Amino acid sequence: MAVLMDEQNELIVRHPLRERVVHWSVAILFFLAGLSGLALFTPHLFFLSTLFGGGPWTRILHPWLGLAMFALFAALAALEWRHNYLTPDDRQWLRQPGDSFSGRERRLPEAGRYNAGQKVLFWVMVACMALLLLSGPAIWYQYFAWGLPVWLRRLAAAVHAIAAFVLIEGIIVHIYASVWVRGSIRGMMRGVVPSTWARYHHPAWYREMTRQ
Amino acid sequence: MALQSLDIVRRSATTLPPPQIRETPEVAKLIDISKCIGCKACQAACMEWNDLRDEIGANFGSYQNPPDLSAESWTLMRFNEVEVDGRLEWLIRKDGCMHCAEPGCLEACPSPGAIVKYANGIVDFVEENCIGCGYCETGCPFNIPRISRRDHKAYKCTLCSDRVTVGLEPACIKACPTQALVFGTKEMMKLHAEDRITDLKQRGFKNAGLYDPAGVGGTHVMYVLPHADRPEIYSGLPKNPRISPMVSLWKGIAKPLALAMFGLSFLLGFFHYMAVGPNEVRERGESSERN
Numbered sequence: 001m002a003v004l005m006d007e008q009n010e011l012i013v014r015h016p017l018r019e020r021v022v023h024w025s026v027a028i029l030f031f032l033a034g035l036s037g038l039a040l041f042t043p044h045l046f047f048l049s050t051l052f053g054g055g056p057w058t059r060i061l062h063p064w065l066g067l068a069m070f071a072l073f074a075a076l077a078a079l080e081w082r083h084n085y086l087t088p089d090d091r092q093w094l095r096q097p098g099d100s101f102s103g104r105e106r107r108l109p110e111a112g113r114y115n116a117g118q119k120v121l122f123w124v125m126v127a128c129m130a131l132l133l134l135s136g137p138a139i140w141y142q143y144f145a146w147g148l149p150v151w152l153r154r155l156a157a158a159v160h161a162i163a164a165f166v167l168i169e170g171i172i173v174h175i176y177a178s179v180w181v182r183g184s185i186r187g188m189m190r191g192v193v194p195s196t197w198a199r200y201h202h203p204a205w206y207r208e209m210t211r212q
Numbered sequence: 213m214a215l216q217s218l219d220i221v222r223r224s225a226t227t228l229p230p231p232q233i234r235e236t237p238e239v240a241k242l243i244d245i246s247k248c249i250g251c252k253a254c255q256a257a258c259m260e261w262n263d264l265r266d267e268i269g270a271n272f273g274s275y276q277n278p279p280d281l282s283a284e285s286w287t288l289m290r291f292n293e294v295e296v297d298g299r300l301e302w303l304i305r306k307d308g309c310m311h312c313a314e315p316g317c318l319e320a321c322p323s324p325g326a327i328v329k330y331a332n333g334i335v336d337f338v339e340e341n342c343i344g345c346g347y348c349e350t351g352c353p354f355n356i357p358r359i360s361r362r363d364h365k366a367y368k369c370t371l372c373s374d375r376v377t378v379g380l381e382p383a384c385i386k387a388c389p390t391q392a393l394v395f396g397t398k399e400m401m402k403l404h405a406e407d408r409i410t411d412l413k414q415r416g417f418k419n420a421g422l423y424d425p426a427g428v429g430g431t432h433v434m435y436v437l438p439h440a441d442r443p444e445i446y447s448g449l450p451k452n453p454r455i456s457p458m459v460s461l462w463k464g465i466a467k468p469l470a471l472a473m474f475g476l477s478f479l480l481g482f483f484h485y486m487a488v489g490p491n492e493v494r495e496r497g498e499s500s501e502r503n
Contacts, residue, residue: 040322040345042467043225055323055343056364101484103491141346141359153350154458161462165470169477176481181491200493 011192012209020191022076029069030171036062037164063140070133077126083113084123089204090116103180105201113205117177124170131163219377222329224321236331239376240398241385243306244408244436245446246417247392250275250289250304257387258287261372281307283360286369287384290447296439305435305446306384306393309356309369311335313429316455317368320351320463326366333398333432334373339365351463353428353453371432401434408436427454 015023036058039048049058089109093100093116099107100117108115114122137144138156145153178184181201187193198206221232259265266284269277276291287308294301315335318327326341327348337348337357344364348357357368372382380386385395394404405422412420421440424430435449443449 042471043227043322043324044467044471046225046322046324049343055341059343059345102488105491106494139346139350141344141349142364145346150350150355151456151458153346154456154462157347157350158458158462158466161466161470165466165473169473172474172477172481176484180485180488183493194493196493 009194033065128167135160224327238333238398240401253387254384257383261383311432316351317348320347
């Protein structure tokens with residue numbers, strides 16, 4: 001991968017354009033599907049349906065937004081899949097939550113392109129997305145739910161809500177981590193990170209990038 | 213359709229109770245299965261009063277017609293043949309909304325005011341507020357509501373709330389030629405049912421009884437069943453209907469719990485940032501280094 005220079009610090013390409021476009025498309029659709037879904041989930045948030053043109057429009061749009069989110073997430077997952085296999089080092093990383101939560105990264109095993117926390121989050125997202133896709137059609141009244149046994153629709157509704165809850169919690173963690181770890185947002189927005197950043201947060205990945 | 217707001221005691225997707233100081237006696241429809249002759253006058257009266265015309269279907273080898281409840285058929289005579297104690301019985305049950313005291317449809321509905329329960333016990337759908345999601349079908353323990361494929365709104369028996377509010381009995385009651393259907397205060401209907409059950413018991417139906425299932429808090433449509441020990445033989449009338457635990461999880465505890473957890477997550481993030489500060493690249497030699 002290319003190593004660019006700016007005035008102070010050399011910059012390493014972390015997320016090429018294709019990856020960034022897919023990531024931010026998923027992010028936008030996550031907000032649309034999430035807000036429309038929350039409107040249907042709890043009366044306290046029903047006012048969110050106004051953003052989508054009222055209750056019936058929210059009901060009509062939500063499944064399509066969800067499908068689009070799933071399709072783009074599948075593309076994102078395909079790009080990131082092989083970077084997220086857990087290694088023995090990652091297992092050790094996960095055994096030191098005190099060090100990861102307080103940001104004492106040098107005490108942790110060296111992280112690769114993604115650290116163990118990011119990898120676990122990735123697999124949780126994959127599982128939630130799969131559950132949402134499986135349960136969604138069973139409560140998509142307009143096209144699929146006709147004639148399905150009612151117990152299945154009840155189960156699907158509960159699974160859909162739980163998977164969405166876990167997904168949203170995961171994304172809250174993801175967004176917080178991106179704010180907390182300075183430089184990550186630039187990495188995903190402009191695609192590049194300073195080499196000092198890479199060496200500090202992802203040393204194994206940094207070596208891999210600079211070996212060539 | 214919505215009556216005066218004072219008469220509403222529960223409203224879907226509404227967390228605080230609506231105004232409800234006025235005392236209204238609870239009403240009930242009593243369906244005496246032992247008196248029903250299956251003439252379907254109630255079905256015809258329901259169509260006529262509510263201006264509904266279902267699609268003309270095909271004969272599927274039963275008097276039952278149409279084959280199932282639909283957005284246009286709010287009540288339906290269900291016919292089935294069962295052997296009870298070695299005797300063939302031809303059972304006919306008028307099916308339709310039971311107007312539960314604890315309605316599963318209302319519990320599941322996400323749209324504020326699309327389902328209301330009046331002080332007199334009638335559970336009504338307010339189609340203007342209905343968003344057509346179908347959750348009421350998922351919530352109902354009796355498999356009653358139907359979403360119209362034409363307008364994507366949910367429909368079911370209103371217990372003729374429009375008639376009851378002006379002191380008339382529901383259309384089906386008016387049409388019943390054998391008085392198998394009677395209507396009045398729930399208290400009166402229970403007393404009437406007691407007489408009927410005593411009579412049935414004297415005639416040899418030792419398990420005759422009233423169907424007013426406690427699992428949904430009682431209903432405002434009750435049956436006198438000659439075989440009350442086995443309600444399921446009457447075209448699958450559920451023995452112990454209650455709101456499914458799946459629905460209670462999804463539309464009960466999950467709602468406040470999820471909101472609380474989201475709020476807590478934001479707070480945790482805020483305080484974590486306050487305590488730990490931004491995670492910035494540290495140069496070698498700083499205290500947090502590995503050693």
